[in-house]
Amino acid sequence: MALKIGIVGMNGIGNRHADCYAGEPLAQLVAVCDVVKERADKAAEKHGVKAYYSLEEMLRQEPELEIVDITTGGIENGSWHFEPAMQAIAAGKHVLIEKPLANNIEEGRELVRFAAEKKVYLGCNLNHYFSAPAQRARQYMDEGDIGETVYCLAKMGFNGGEELYATPKSPKDKGQPYFHMKAFLTHPFSVMRYYCGDITHIQTFSNQAGFRKSAGDITVSINSIHVKFASGAAGYLLSQRGDATYGLGGWWTMEVGGTKGTFCIENCVEKVSYWRAQKGVPSIGSHPQPEVTSSGVTEFNSTFNNRLRAFLEDVSNGVPREHIRASGRDALAVLEYTYAVIESYEQGGAVVRPHPLPAFHGDPLWMK
Incomplete structure (x- = not known):
């Protein structure tokens, strides 16, 4: 109904x-x-x-x-x-x-x-993470094709550069130094957590391009964030709000590497590649051909x-x-991470432990 x-x-x-x-x-x-x-x-x-x-x-x-x-x-x-x-x-x-x-x-x-x-x-x-490539990547993890998670690399941002820059004009972002962090880090952090679990330590080195400073724009728009997951895996997130043009992989890439294999999603909705760890491949040099799953979708709004x-x-x-999928508790987790990023930045790059989430209590009608 x-x-x-x-x-x-x-x-x-x-x-x-x-x-x-x-x-x-x-x-x-x-x-x-x-x-x-x-x-x-x-x-x-x-x-x-x-x-x-x-x-x-x-x-x-x-x-x-x-x-x-x-x-x-x-x-x-x-x-x-x-x-x-x-x-x-x-x-x-x-x-x-x-x-x-x-x-x-x-x-x-x-x-x-x-x-x-x-x-x-x-x-x-x-x-x-509600896309076909994301679900295929999750399948790799659930079926054991990644193994023990070793690292997570995420890059998400906006296409830009000096020639494309426009100063903030709305009260929602003008004069708000942490606008990009609060408005956007939710997304990459939520996907990193979806694959790798809770984050226990965060350290950031954040800045902005010179053209922003010259314009009097106080947005802290470039965020270089190092994290440690509860599993022990290492993570890194680079996010910028139009301070530079896109590079390899476009505006959105997520790579998770493990002891049995590695996947990389490109442009969020478009494709996921998977490399299986296997004998006979040199540690440096040649690279095995990945299994590539293209979604046939280029429209993010799907x-x-x-x-x-x-x-x-x-x-x-x-x-x-x-x-439930993408719950309020999940959203609170990534908001806690964002606030840890802000605290780390304000402390000159100190390592910060995010505020713990409320405990699960369980519904007695379900846990019989």
């Missing part, structure tokens, strides 16, 4: 979600909400649903709503998530929040705590459909709340 959904925030991402729900059998979009009346009215007319201009009114007038999808933005792309999400959770609705979970770590922790208290599903749009469907499936199937 289709789940009744209301969307809060009808700008770019909200409208993308609405389009996804329109073609999804598990979804029934019944309402849209935005404090900007024109946005709400336009989306409502397109999708044939009711428009609201406050979440309080939408919750009162649509008591059968099951899911509230929070696609608002705000400062650092996350300051408008907390209030509507808390309202929806208090009303007993399941909630999906656009990334990042919040732009304030205390708010992120409270969202996860309150959702657990109210026994509702809380998910986040960590959509970068990940939105995949992620939204996964959330709807988990809610429909009643999976344990602590084990």
Whole structure:
């Protein structure tokens, strides 16, 4: 049976979600909400649903709503998530929040705590590992083809350089030194954690290109981050916000190497290559030919459909709340990592241990 959904925030991402729900059998979009009346009215007319201009009114007038999808933005792309999400959770609705979970770590922790208290599903749009190459890579790991994880290398950023630069103009990023960290590191950190588990130590050396400094732009836009996973594996993340042009592998690469093999995903949705560890291959020099799986997909936006469907499936199937895919707890983990990056940067590259996550308690109705 289709789940009744209301969307809060009808700008770019909200409208993308609405389009996804329109073609999804598990979804029934019944309402849209935005404090900007024109946005709400336009989306409502397109999708044939009711428009609201406050979440309080939408919750009162649509008591059968099951899911509230929070696609608002705000400062650092996350300051408008907390209030509507808390309202929806208090009303007993399941909630999906656009990334990042919040732009304030205390708010992120409270969202996860309150959702657990109210026994509702809380998910986040960590959509970068909802792609065919990512799922094939996960299969390599689950079937033992990677072995013990040795390292994880991630590179994610934006195409840019001095000739393409434009100074920040919106209050959401202008004057916000940690805009790139809070708005974007969620994605690479979430994928690194998806493959390699929890991160226990973080050290960063961050900077910005000279043309940003000359323009008075205070965004800390180049992030060189070294991490240690709980497993003992080493990790490295390089992320930059248009300070340089793309290199090998495009805007998004993820390589995980292990004792039995290594995979590398290129451009997020496009392909994954796998190299099996084997005898007879010189330690330096020639390289075995990889097994390459191309998805035939080049459109990144396909990940939105995949992620939204996964959330709807988990809610429909009643999976344990602590084990839904890309949960609020998962989103809190990567927000904790982001705050550890900021702390390391402010301390001149000190090693920082991220704040521990809340413990799993387990649902007694499932753990019989």
